[in-house]
Amino acid sequence: MTLTQSSKKTSGFSWKVLILPVSVFLVVAFSLGPILWQFLTSVKTNEAIVAIPNVYFPSFDQLTLNHYIELFARxxxxxxxxxxxxxxxxxxxxxxxxxxxxxxxxxxxxxxxxxxxxxxxxxxxxxxxxxxxxxxxxxxxxxxxxxxxxxxxxxxxxxxxxxxxxxxxxxxxxxxxxxxxxxxxxxxxxxxxxxxxxxxxxxxxxxxxxxxxxxxxxxxxxxxxxxxxxxxxxxxxxxxxxxxxxxxxxxxxxxxxxxxxxxxxxxxxxxxxxxxxxxxxxxxxxxxx
Amino acid sequence: MSGSNIRDRQRLTGWVLVTPALLILLLVYAYPIGRAFWLSLFTQNLGTELEAVFSGLSNYARIWGDGAFWNSIVNTTIFTVVALVLELVFGMAIALVLDRSFRGRGTVRTIAIIPWALPTAIMALAWTWIFNDRYGVLNDILMRLGLIDTGINWLGNPTLAMVSVIVADVWKTTSFVSILLLAGLQSIPQDLYEAHAIEGATPWQSFRQITLPLLMPQILIASLFRFAQSFGVFDLIQVMTGGGPAGATEMVSLYIYSTVRRYLDFGYGAALVVVTFLILIAVVAFTFYLLEKVRKSAGVDI
Missing domain, CATH: 1.10.3720.10 (MetI-like)
Incomplete structure (x- = not known):
């Protein structure tokens, strides 16, 4: 009896505790997401960029600085x-x-x-x-x-x-x-x-x-x-x-x-x-x- | 005698300090708007070989029957109202989160400002890429979640294109709203909430009965700024859709821009500027009136 009660209390409590960290995470993800995606795209090879399904974190051989070089060289x-x-x-x-x-x-x-x-x-x-x-x-x-x-x-x-x-x-x-x-x-x-x-x-x-x-x-x-x-x-x-x-x-x-x-x-x-x-x-x- | 002398000198110094700034403001704000009023009474386009020919109010008569212009007014209104409501809701939510105390709050507050500071034209490119029908990350996420089977052509469909530009605008400008609202939240004394809680009020009731009314000035000011900027939105749309598809996201500013730049129809463009200016002034005056009322009632209540 006491056990269930206390476990109920902790589970109810723990949900409330999650609200703030989750909302903070959402704020950060919302603010940075589009910029991060743009950065990841900019360092991927063309093959990785147009890969379907999308490559989120490029592996070592999918990394390139060519897009930046292109901007300054050409x-x-x-x-x-x-x-x-x-x-x-x-x-x-x-x-x-x-x-x-x-x-x-x-x-x-x-x-x-x-x-x-x-x-x-x-x-x-x-x-x-x-x-x-x-x-x-x-x-x-x-x-x-x-x-x-x-x-x-x-x-x-x-x-x-x-x-x-x-x-x-x-x-x-x-x-x-x-x-x-x-x-x-x-x-x-x-x-x-x-x-x-x-x-x-x-x-x-x-x-x-x-x-x-x-x-x-x-x-x-x-x-x-x-x-x-x-x-x-x-x-x-x-x-x-x-x-x-x-x-x-x-x-x-x-x-x-x-x-x-x-x-x-x-x-x-x-x-x-x-x-x-x-x-x-x-x-x-x-x-x- | 010498008292009035000092006052005269102060006046003179004051004018010397103010005049240069005033002249620049008159040149860049007053002249173009005054000029638009004047030029709107003339026809000056390729038909008149770009000579200004007086034509009375004929440009305004043309606006009356110009379906494309009214379509752009409707689009701009939808864009502005929907974006504004979403920005207020999200801006308030973010401000409430940032007002709490948690570890790393300073860093998160900094991060939350970043979207506001970035160039709109450049972030429009980023959003175009996110909404890309073949390689876009949004379609990829939706497909991984099993919500769709094939990629959605976000910017190619009239309704979805409007949704897309609104999403991009909300992303870009919510941080401005949340900065203003957070400043307002911080100025509300904490004991108001404590007293309210002792009386047995729930957090939602406190929000409704304390936060919202006390935040009304900030909400109205943020709305005013956001309304004016959204109503003149240009960069974002120009880069993301160019007003398409089939004029579905054509905004007033894009219509004016192409009237002047592409069709070289200066007189008509000037009349469009005048009408847009008058609409804007009317809404701004109305908001000022509301603001005055809210300030007065807040002064009486507290």
């Missing part, structure tokens, strides 16, 4: 990576350079129309890029900026400015105001105080927004697809998406998989290092704005 993949990195990095710097001062002014200084500007900034974060691409296409043509990095750098700076302004503004609002007051007593002007006192304290917040800006710029697709048509200036997402192969009968699955791995690795590394900052930035930008 296509300008290093160039694509450089293009993506250059465009993303430059627009991040510009975005912080223009966005942080604006955020400071909107947080601290009394400017007429401040509320209007903030509402505008908040609303444009919701505009999908398709609404902008026609007007920008005309501008790019009129200014003869097609196949010029500026055709990407300027829009990328702009599309990240709203988030930068919102995140940085909420950061400046949390800075103690005494600090700036005492700097003013010490004879600093607004700009001098910004550069010498506020900016150094702001570095962590700049890193936070900078990472988000970099990610959004690296991932952008529609402008990069439209404004850049020369092969050696394409960014990585566009170049990867266009790896169609010579004919539809011969889709280079392995090469595509290798390209997707290369396109995702930098971002995975960023997430691993800056998880906390990304979460901070996203919640500050979305919730506090």
């Amino acid at each position: 296509r300008p993949f290093l160039r694509y990576i450089f293009n993506s990195a250059f465009v993303a990095f430059t627009s991040t710097l510009l975005c912080l350079g223009f966005g942080a001062p604006a955020a400071y002014a909107l947080a601290r200084l009394k400017i007429p129309g401040r509320q209007l500007i903030l509402t505008g900034v908040l609303i444009v974060t919701l505009f999908p890029y398709i609404l902008l691409f026609l007007g920008l296409l005309e501008l790019v043509k009129a200014l003869n900026l097609g196949n010029n990095y500026l055709a990407l750098i300027v829009p990328y700076t702009a599309i990240n400015l709203p988030l930068t302004i919102l995140v940085m503004r909420s950061f400046f609002q949390q800075l103690p105001k005494d600090l700036e007051d005492s700097a003013k007593v010490d004879g600093y002007g607004t700009v001098g105080m910004l550069l010498k006192i506020v900016l150094p304290m702001t570095l962590p917040a700049l890193v936070t927004t900078g990472i988000l800006t970099f990610i959004f710029s690296w991932n952008e697709f529609i402008f990069a697809l439209t404004f850049i048509t020369v092969e050696e200036m394409k960014t990585l997402p566009v170049a990867a998406a266009q790896l169609g192969g010579a004919s539809i009968f011969e889709i280079p699955y392995g090469t595509i998989a290798a390209a997707t791995v290369l396109g995702t690795v930098p971002l995975v590394v960023l997430v691993l290092f800056f998880q906390r900052k990304i979460v901070q930035g996203l919640t500050a930008g979305a919730v506090k704005g």
